[in-house]
Amino acid sequence: MQTTLDVQGMTCENCETKVKQALESLEGVTGVEVHINTGSVDVTYDNAQVTIGEMRKAVEEKGYRVVV
Numbered sequence: 001m002q003t004t005l006d007v008q009g010m011t012c013e014n015c016e017t018k019v020k021q022a023l024e025s026l027e028g029v030t031g032v033e034v035h036i037n038t039g040s041v042d043v044t045y046d047n048a049q050v051t052i053g054e055m056r057k058a059v060e061e062k063g064y065r066v067v068v
């Protein structure tokens with residue numbers, strides 16, 4: 001499965017790394033690509049192992065907002 005999250009608040013490479021690591025730490029997430037300019041984050045995942053809600057929570061715990 002593939003989805004694109006709309007993440008607000010990322011301003012630099014450090015933000016990009018934090019969001020990427022937060023998502024990659026979730027079991028079932030196999031790929032993360034952050035587009036810092038637009039705030040879109042492409043996530044490849046196994047929907048039997050992880051939900052979009054869990055991804056959202058992981059990103060928001062790092063201090064960024066996910067627009068649904």
Ligand SMILES: [Cu+2]
Binds near residue numbers: 012013014
């Ligand atoms: Cu930053």
